[in-house]
Structures are given as C-alpha cells and as structure tokens.
Amino acid sequence: MKKAIPLIFSQCLTHLLITFALLSQTVMAESRAKTVLVTCGSQLEHNTTIFVPNFVATMEKISEQMRSTGFGKAVTGTGLDTNYGLAQCYGDLSLLDCVLCYAEARTVLPQCFPYNSGRIYLDGCFMRSENYSFFNEYKGPGDRAVCGNTTKKNSDFQAAAKQAVLTAVQDAVKNKGYARGRVVVSEAANESAYVLADCWRNLNSQSCKACLEHASSSILGCLPSSEGRALNTGCFMRYSDIDFLNKEVENTSSRGE
Structure with missing residues (x-):
C-alpha cells in the first residue's frame, strides 16, 4: 500500500501538467466572440408555438456539426414555420474556440424574436436563420x-492594406474560400497590415469569388482608417493594423481539414 502513494501522486501530477498545458494553449488562442453586428428581419413569426421549437432544433443540429467541422447548416419543419440555419467559424479558429464563438452567437441571435430571421456577425464566426432556403x-x-x-493611417499602411486585401481575395478562391495574410509596412516600426477573408463553405468557388470581390471593394473604402470589416451575405473580410489572427493549428475550423 505504501508504494501506491507515490504512484497515485505521480498520476495526479501528470494529470495536472496535462491540464495546465491544455489551458495554456487555450489562453494563447482567441475565440473572438465579440459581436460586430446583429440584424433582424421585419417579418413576424407565423406560429410561435411551432417556429420556436423548430429554431431550437435547428440550432442543436448545427451545434453538433460545429464541434467537428466548424461549419453547420440544418433545416427543421415544414411550410411557413420551417427554419433554415447556417453557422461558420472563420478559418484561423481552433475547434475549441469555434465552439465558444458559436455558443455566444446562439445566445445573442434569439433577440430577434418575434421576427423569423436574423444574422449575427462576430469577429470569429457567423450565424444566420431564415424561414426560406438561403444557402x-x-x-x-x-x-x-x-x-x-478614427485612427488615420499614412499612405504606406494604406498601400500595404490594399495589397493584403486583394491578395487575400485571390488566395481564398484557391483555398476553399479561406485566406489570411500580412504585409509589412515598416520593419523598423514593427508595423504591418493583417487581413482575413472567409466565404461560407456552402458556396461554390464562383459565388465565393464574387462575394469577396464585392467585400474587398467595400472594405477598402474604410481606408485610411486603421481597421475595417466587410459583412456580406456570403463572406466576411477584415483588415487591421493589429495582429488579430490566431496561430494556425491542425484542426482549423472553416477549412474543413
């Protein structure tokens, strides 16, 4: 029995070290669950008694998919009370951070009640619900x-941001709709322009390209501001002078690897 004590202690210590390592990795990443914009439809729900359970069921189906792929879509119900839902995390989020971001979206979007549609853009994920097929x-x-x-950037940053955005559009179309990038403005000043582009995975390459081209055109209109986001029906894009990107990991979410 005396020999069992060191063994148990060793096992506990190993468990604590593993837990600490996992927590350290989690802290290093960022789920970016900050809400950027919520928009609600103008049409009231047809039948609350039916529509609400359909909405909840759709969200649960999507939740199961998000935990394994970082993307989900589902349909529940029939007729006017049918609920169509879609959610996706951006490509640099780990699956753990993706679940956290989706959990926040799922909490906020129901504020659109009693209207039957809504969208929410967060800095790490997107979610949409409708009563028709919008996929x-x-x-x-x-x-x-x-x-x-209101921070205004100089012409060097503006040129770097434009290069980063346009390159991301090209790269995303060739990379399953996802791209990230960095263009150095000044090594001496440690200044760069960072960008992320992401299409929803239900779109084909042609629709993705069209969405990102429109998004890039609108987002560049934010210059000379230090940051801009494009919130489009089929894609998301962001540039910034701050490195908001997570380190790439093997189980990145929106690329479906």
Missing part, C-alpha cells in the same frame, strides 16, 4: 462595410 445566396441589400476607430 446559395452570396450577396444582398444588407451587405456593408463597418469601419474601425
């Missing part, structure tokens, strides 16, 4: 750019 849509009247703070 092939990549543009719409609600597409917009959201510009950052």
Whole structure:
C-alpha cells in the first residue's frame, strides 16, 4: 500500500501538467466572440408555438456539426414555420474556440424574436436563420462595410492594406474560400497590415469569388482608417493594423481539414 502513494501522486501530477498545458494553449488562442453586428428581419413569426421549437432544433443540429467541422447548416419543419440555419467559424479558429464563438452567437441571435430571421456577425464566426432556403445566396441589400476607430493611417499602411486585401481575395478562391495574410509596412516600426477573408463553405468557388470581390471593394473604402470589416451575405473580410489572427493549428475550423 505504501508504494501506491507515490504512484497515485505521480498520476495526479501528470494529470495536472496535462491540464495546465491544455489551458495554456487555450489562453494563447482567441475565440473572438465579440459581436460586430446583429440584424433582424421585419417579418413576424407565423406560429410561435411551432417556429420556436423548430429554431431550437435547428440550432442543436448545427451545434453538433460545429464541434467537428466548424461549419453547420440544418433545416427543421415544414411550410411557413420551417427554419433554415447556417453557422461558420472563420478559418484561423481552433475547434475549441469555434465552439465558444458559436455558443455566444446562439445566445445573442434569439433577440430577434418575434421576427423569423436574423444574422449575427462576430469577429470569429457567423450565424444566420431564415424561414426560406438561403444557402446559395452570396450577396444582398444588407451587405456593408463597418469601419474601425478614427485612427488615420499614412499612405504606406494604406498601400500595404490594399495589397493584403486583394491578395487575400485571390488566395481564398484557391483555398476553399479561406485566406489570411500580412504585409509589412515598416520593419523598423514593427508595423504591418493583417487581413482575413472567409466565404461560407456552402458556396461554390464562383459565388465565393464574387462575394469577396464585392467585400474587398467595400472594405477598402474604410481606408485610411486603421481597421475595417466587410459583412456580406456570403463572406466576411477584415483588415487591421493589429495582429488579430490566431496561430494556425491542425484542426482549423472553416477549412474543413
């Protein structure tokens, strides 16, 4: 029995070290669960008694998919009370951070009740719910750019940001709709322009390209601001003078690897 004590202690110590290592990796990453924009539809739900359970069921189906792939879409119900849902995390999020971001989106989006549709853009993921099939849509009247703070950047940063954005569009189309990039402005000043581009994975390459081209055009209108985001029907894009990108890991979410 005396020999069992060191063994148990050793096992506990090993468990604690593994837990600490996992927590350290989690802290290093960022789920980017900050809400950028929520938009709700204008049409009231047809039948609350039916629509609400359908919405909840759709979100649960999507949740199961998000835990393994970082992307999910589902349909629940029939007729006017059918609920169509889609969610996706951006490509640099780990699956753990993706689950955290989706959990936040799932908490916020129901504020659109009693309207039967809504979208939420977070800095790490996107979610949409409708009462019709929207899965092939990549543009719409609600597409917009959201510009950052009032910090104005010089012409060197603007040129770097433009290069980063346009390169990301080209790279994303060839990389399953996802790209990230960095263009150095000044090595001496440790200044760079960072960019992320992501299409929803239900889109084909042609629709993805069209969405990102429109997004890049609108987001560059934010210059000379230090940051800008494009919130489009079928894609998301962001540039910044701050490195907001997570380190790439093997189980990145939106690339489906």
